Amino acid sequence: MNIPEIVSDLKKRSEKKDTPIRNVYFIACGGSLAGIYAGKYLLERESKIFNVELYNASEFLLTTPKAFDENCLCICSTLKGTPEVEEAIRFCKEKGAYTIAICGEGNEETTKYADYVIRFESIGEVTTPMMKTNVTLSLWVSFELLKQFEDYAYYDEAMKAFDVLEDLAERIRKYVNNGRTEEFAKKHRKEDVIYVMGGAPAMGVAYATSICSLMEIQWIHSPTVNSAEFFHGPFETLDKNLPMVHLISDGRSREEDLRCQRFMEKFGEKITVIDAKELGIDILGDNVKEYFNHVLLDCAWREYLTALAIERKHPKETRRYMWKMKY
Structure with a gap:
């Protein structure tokens, strides 16, 4: 699935339940945590329906918010399979939450517990295409959530921006x-x-x-x-x-x-x-x-x-x- 298809499927699944998604948690460590801040910042500033938080994976596990339940969306990111992130996504899946993994190739322990998988490449390599970094992909996920859940007015403008990156x-x-x-x-x-x-x-x-x-x-x-x-x-x-x-x-x-x-x-x-x-x-x-x-x-x-x-x-x-x- 591509990102629009992932969010479309997520929306269909959530609509079948009485309680809609209201909490979106971005979860990672280190550079990946910093990278997905971009998606968190966008969704936090523009969404009228989602409560948005950014968590270090270990802190999420140790200090899990009371609002966390099966109706939450957890977007977890790791390039090489950071153990703390693997444990966090397993925890989220076992609790019944919706899970998206933005991860590098491999990462079987991460993808095993993910409802949806989006692959990215290291931003540390100057040759990595802009649309293959977790920064850009987290942005795209957030723009897509805004469009499909809230009919975001500037979605087309955002897609044109991606085209020239x-x-x-x-x-x-x-x-x-x-x-x-x-x-x-x-x-x-x-x-x-x-x-x-x-x-x-x-x-x-x-x-x-x-x-x-x-x-x-x-x-x-x-x-x-x-x-x-x-x-x-x-x-x-x-x-x-x-x-x-x-x-x-x-x-x-x-x-x-x-x-x-x-x-x-x-x-x-x-x-x-x-x-x-x-x-x-x-x-x-x-x-x-x-x-x-x-x-x-x-x-x-x-x-x-x-x-x-x-x-x-x-x-x-x-x-x-x-x-x-x-x-």
Whole structure:
């Protein structure tokens, strides 16, 4: 089944029951959790009927919400079969909830308990097609839920945006690799700490940039700062020696990002700005472009990460503990 068929079947099944779906839980760990934030953000902002939550798989199991029951939809994501996610989707299925697995190839333990399976490829590979990442696929699922359950007015505009993503991604790569990524890598190759800031639609990609790209892959300490929270504590750490990657989104929250940027330009020096507007997000349509910030910003950031890894002579595949031992 493709995504429209999956949601159509889900709707038919739910209509046969007296109690409709009212809770949608996005469940994953690490990079996959950050990736499906895009779908969560869209559905949470646009839906009038669904209560939407995002959970780390372990926390979902340990602190299961009282509202969880057989009428919930659980969207679980893992690339390689994360044990915590496998356990979570098994738990959801055994409780009778509807389950969608957005996962990589294989993952028998994940797919065994899924009503529906959507395959994705690693966003860490710059050659992965834009429509094959869990970020984009989680968005598509949410747009489809909005369309089929609520007759979302801007569905066609969203589908047109998906159609041009691949071409836009290629343009983004060329844009940032025209000296920008190389300059960033040379300036930051010896840094021990790099903050990452983003907010609203960019919060997921900001979190992934911190915990996956910088902490996991490059072993660089990296707090994530929400733009809307910057002036409520974190700005006190800003000085001319603090490196900051600032992911500026385009949409309703843009002014909050720009307010932070104006302050950082005044008191900081090591500020790297990646702005969705400069990346060309305007071509995606005014009514839906906000929800594609994560896709574009992540596409750009991956090029910065690749350049940084090369400059630091720290390959992206290098790990101390992950995949090497039980933990």
